[in-house]
Amino acid sequence: MNKSTEIQAQKETLRIETFSDGVFCIAVTLLSLEVGVKLNDEISNKALQQALLDEWPIYLAYVISFVNVLLAWIGHHGLFKMLNKTDNSIMIINGILLMLVALVPFPTKTLGKFLSTDAFNTAVIFYTGYFVLISIAFRLLWFAAARKKYLLVQDITPQQIRLTTRNENIGLICNTVILGVAFINPWAALVLSFVMWVYWIVFA
Amino acid sequence: MNKSTEIQAQKETLRIETFSDGVFCIAVTLLSLEVGVKLNDEISNKALQQALLDEWPIYLAYVISFVNVLLAWIGHHGLFKMLNKTDNSIMIINGILLMLVALVPFPTKTLGKFLSTDAFNTAVIFYTGYFVLISIAFRLLWFAAARKKYLLVQDITPQQIRLTTRNENIGLICNTVILGVAFINPWAALVLSFVMWVYWIVFA
Amino acid sequence: MNKSTEIQAQKETLRIETFSDGVFCIAVTLLSLEVGVKLNDEISNKALQQALLDEWPIYLAYVISFVNVLLAWIGHHGLFKMLNKTDNSIMIINGILLMLVALVPFPTKTLGKFLSTDAFNTAVIFYTGYFVLISIAFRLLWFAAARKKYLLVQDITPQQIRLTTRNENIGLICNTVILGVAFINPWAALVLSFVMWVYWIVFA
Amino acid sequence: MNKSTEIQAQKETLRIETFSDGVFCIAVTLLSLEVGVKLNDEISNKALQQALLDEWPIYLAYVISFVNVLLAWIGHHGLFKMLNKTDNSIMIINGILLMLVALVPFPTKTLGKFLSTDAFNTAVIFYTGYFVLISIAFRLLWFAAARKKYLLVQDITPQQIRLTTRNENIGLICNTVILGVAFINPWAALVLSFVMWVYWIVFA
Numbered sequence: 001m002n003k004s005t006e007i008q009a010q011k012e013t014l015r016i017e018t019f020s021d022g023v024f025c026i027a028v029t030l031l032s033l034e035v036g037v038k039l040n041d042e043i044s045n046k047a048l049q050q051a052l053l054d055e056w057p058i059y060l061a062y063v064i065s066f067v068n069v070l071l072a073w074i075g076h077h078g079l080f081k082m083l084n085k086t087d088n089s090i091m092i093i094n095g096i097l098l099m100l101v102a103l104v105p106f107p108t109k110t111l112g113k114f115l116s117t118d119a120f121n122t123a124v125i126f127y128t129g130y131f132v133l134i135s136i137a138f139r140l141l142w143f144a145a146a147r148k149k150y151l152l153v154q155d156i157t158p159q160q161i162r163l164t165t166r167n168e169n170i171g172l173i174c175n176t177v178i179l180g181v182a183f184i185n186p187w188a189a190l191v192l193s194f195v196m197w198v199y200w201i202v203f204a
Numbered sequence: 205m206n207k208s209t210e211i212q213a214q215k216e217t218l219r220i221e222t223f224s225d226g227v228f229c230i231a232v233t234l235l236s237l238e239v240g241v242k243l244n245d246e247i248s249n250k251a252l253q254q255a256l257l258d259e260w261p262i263y264l265a266y267v268i269s270f271v272n273v274l275l276a277w278i279g280h281h282g283l284f285k286m287l288n289k290t291d292n293s294i295m296i297i298n299g300i301l302l303m304l305v306a307l308v309p310f311p312t313k314t315l316g317k318f319l320s321t322d323a324f325n326t327a328v329i330f331y332t333g334y335f336v337l338i339s340i341a342f343r344l345l346w347f348a349a350a351r352k353k354y355l356l357v358q359d360i361t362p363q364q365i366r367l368t369t370r371n372e373n374i375g376l377i378c379n380t381v382i383l384g385v386a387f388i389n390p391w392a393a394l395v396l397s398f399v400m401w402v403y404w405i406v407f408a
Numbered sequence: 409m410n411k412s413t414e415i416q417a418q419k420e421t422l423r424i425e426t427f428s429d430g431v432f433c434i435a436v437t438l439l440s441l442e443v444g445v446k447l448n449d450e451i452s453n454k455a456l457q458q459a460l461l462d463e464w465p466i467y468l469a470y471v472i473s474f475v476n477v478l479l480a481w482i483g484h485h486g487l488f489k490m491l492n493k494t495d496n497s498i499m500i501i502n503g504i505l506l507m508l509v510a511l512v513p514f515p516t517k518t519l520g521k522f523l524s525t526d527a528f529n530t531a532v533i534f535y536t537g538y539f540v541l542i543s544i545a546f547r548l549l550w551f552a553a554a555r556k557k558y559l560l561v562q563d564i565t566p567q568q569i570r571l572t573t574r575n576e577n578i579g580l581i582c583n584t585v586i587l588g589v590a591f592i593n594p595w596a597a598l599v600l601s602f603v604m605w606v607y608w609i610v611f612a
Numbered sequence: 613m614n615k616s617t618e619i620q621a622q623k624e625t626l627r628i629e630t631f632s633d634g635v636f637c638i639a640v641t642l643l644s645l646e647v648g649v650k651l652n653d654e655i656s657n658k659a660l661q662q663a664l665l666d667e668w669p670i671y672l673a674y675v676i677s678f679v680n681v682l683l684a685w686i687g688h689h690g691l692f693k694m695l696n697k698t699d700n701s702i703m704i705i706n707g708i709l710l711m712l713v714a715l716v717p718f719p720t721k722t723l724g725k726f727l728s729t730d731a732f733n734t735a736v737i738f739y740t741g742y743f744v745l746i747s748i749a750f751r752l753l754w755f756a757a758a759r760k761k762y763l764l765v766q767d768i769t770p771q772q773i774r775l776t777t778r779n780e781n782i783g784l785i786c787n788t789v790i791l792g793v794a795f796i797n798p799w800a801a802l803v804l805s806f807v808m809w810v811y812w813i814v815f816a
Contacts, residue, residue, distance in 0.1 A: 018225075019228075019229055021634075022229035023229060025631055026234075029635050029714045030237065030642075032642070032715045032717050032718060035717075036718060036722070043731050044730050044731055045732075045734040048722075052722075062711075062715065066710075073631070074703075077627070088405065088406075095270075095274050099267065099271075102233045103266065109240055110240070114243075114247070118249065119249050119251065122249040122253050201700065201704060223429060223433055223481070226430070226434075227437050231437055234440070292610075295482075299478050302436075302478075303471065306440050307443060307470065309441070310440060314460075318456060323452055323455065330456075423689070427633060427637055427685070430633075430637035430641075431637060435641055438641065438645065496813065496814075503678075507674075507675065507679075510640065510644050513644050513647075514648060518649060518664075522660060526656050527656055527657050529657050530661050531660060
């Protein structure tokens with residue numbers, strides 16, 4: 001009986017993760033809907049070439065968000081791999097995290113539309129601030145999981161827990177610093193994001 | 205033979221649930237497509253900040269619908285976990301339920317667009333009425349399942365059946381009351397929705 | 409070795425079915441994107457009520473397409489349940505079928521937009537003609553499967569094969585008749601679709 | 613322990629493939645969102661018929677992209693079937709490939725919009741150039757996999773590796789030739805794409 005309850009709990013955890021995966025996967029693919037060109041006046045090869053080149057802020061926003069959501073997905077999976085059971089707090093925080101991830105197309109299109117305009121500063125602050133929110137949700141998710149030992153898989157080591165705590169903290173701090181920089185110099189903030197990616201890809 | 209037919213029936217039930225999960229997952233992520241800002245006249249940091257703030261009815265509608273669909277998904281899963289087999293009535297009612305869930309972006313954008321306009325009353329009545337329809341579909345689904353003992357999993361207890369019946373009834377009554385309140389005071393209806401969520405999250 | 413090749417072939421078949429399921433699921437949920445109201449002049453409760461009622465052709469088109477795609481999904485699954493292996497012809501015909509299913513939002517929005525206009529006849533002929541194409545793809549898919557005994561699961565009976573052939577033929581004939589009726593009386597064609605659904609739900 | 617690490621690595625590979633499958637599946641279904649007709653002036657059966665016929669460039673672009681993404685999915689699956697483990701390079705290259713696949717709706721709508729206009733040459737060059745990028749990502753993915761023997765499944769033969777290398781090379785060369793032809797004669801480039809499909813369907 002105890003054994004079958006255990007398996008049931010693992011199945012439920014897997015199920016929540018599968019649903020979450022679906023949200024990450026759809027959100028990341030929906031980003032593409034915002035990308036497209038229009039020609040208003042003259043339709044010619046020259047005009048289309050120019051229009052395709054003029055879309056660079058949209059492409060840049062697409063690439064940045066795609067990588068961010070992909071890294072968030074990898075982080076989410078790494079976190080759920082350590083979970084054996086879920087409780088109410090985890091369900092609620094995970095729901096809030098999904099709500100934020102599903103809405104990533106919104107800051108992305110805002111960034112893409114206003115990156116080359118006078119509203120540039122606000123767009124970058126909004127975008128980087130949005131990812132601070134996502135980092136906070138991740139940090140809370142891990143807090144809710146790590147605080148109760150019986151929610152984690154049995155063969156987890158204290159080192160693994162410490163490492164994850166450290167990673168989540170670094171993620172939150174980095175994103176907050178990037179937001180801070182965005183207030184002073186928006187381009188420096190975007191460059192810092194790239195640097196942070198390299199860090200994650202090499203170390204995690 | 206009997207055993208393999210049993211397993212076949214369980215597989216079919218799982219398959220229908222997986223498809224339903226897909227509809228819930230896509231519907232919830234598509235909600236984000238409606239969220240976005242436009243600047244018509246002047247493009248400046250001030251104007252973008254103002255435009256982002258002015259979108260609050262859209263954000264509110266997004267959050268309400270996201271939570272509602274997520275809770276509906278949890279309820280749907282809880283119901284299917286008790287099913288061992290499906291029959292024609294369950295298939296049809298589940299199909300109608302999915303048709304309603306997939307269309308949630310429609311009442312959501314209606315609510316978001318008109319929440320801060322003179323058409324506010326109609327928008328809230330339409331929105332809350334829509335979720336009464338979803339509650340009815342859930343109630344019928346459970347009715348179709350609970351009425352035939354052989355459709356349910358074997359180790360289910362009469363208490364579990366009674367509890368689910370009670371929950372489905374409460375859900376339907378709450379949503380109907382909220383619709384009624386929406387006719388008198390739309391804001392009170394939206395506040396009541398929040399209260400109902402807390403109830404579900406704490407008790408179910 | 410032979411055994412493991414067999415299992416490998418079954419896995420591949422399952423994989424194609426899972427991908428196909430995804431297309432059905434996404435296509436059916438994307439139908440909702442076309443549904444929405446706009447108020448151009450005056451924004452009031454009256455105007456919104458009227459606008460919501462005026463959308464009935466869009467709602468009708470949504471419901472018809474949702475049911476059609478859901479029935480197509482059930483038919484597709486019934487067909488793949490009899491398949492043990494796939495070959496090149498099945499892959500190609502299935503690809504064409506998915507291409508048609510993924511595009512169902514197109515005839516749906518055409519029907520919804522023009523159902524209450526002077527272009528009504530053309531819209532219904534286009535819509536019903538589109539589902540004749542889907543029936544043909546289904547008929548070809550079953551032809552490609554039934555013609556080679558070794559592609560089917562081993563415990564299939566000749567009766568099952570005959571029944572499926574008969575069902576696919578009836579489906580194709582019904583849809584063709586509906587298209588024919590659409591040329592004479594578009595509303596009669598839409599009513600006939602409803603009658604056909606009842607047939608499928610009761611007999612298949 | 614070694615055995616369980618092995619199984620864990622296989623699970624992770626499967627997981628990445630499932631996520632990738634989701635992106636392919638959603639991207640291919642989102643293509644349909646661009647297809648639709650509008651009537652600006654007169655609404656009549658004649659006008660709708662004409663409008664439906666005038667959309668042929670959009671239909672053609674839809675079909676070409678659907679087939680291309682479907683073939684890319686088959687190629688992706690064929691490649692992952694040979695993988696036992698993934699490393700950082702594979703993860704990164706696969707991420708870039710998914711980023712490109714998710715964005716296929718962009719070149720598709722560009723092709724569809726401008727296929728019958730004066731900007732035709734640029735649209736075809738952009739479209740065919742986009743698929744050269746996808747071929748390069750595939751070639752790099754296979755390079756990252758084939759270079760380290762321990763990443764591949766154990767029972768793979770040197771012939772299989774050589775055949776895949778040959779196929780990936782042919783794919784890249786063909787797409788580059790098609791891009792070259794697009795500069796001289798755009799229609800010839802589109803016809804060549806069809807010929808290449810027949811090749812893939814018959815030989816791979």
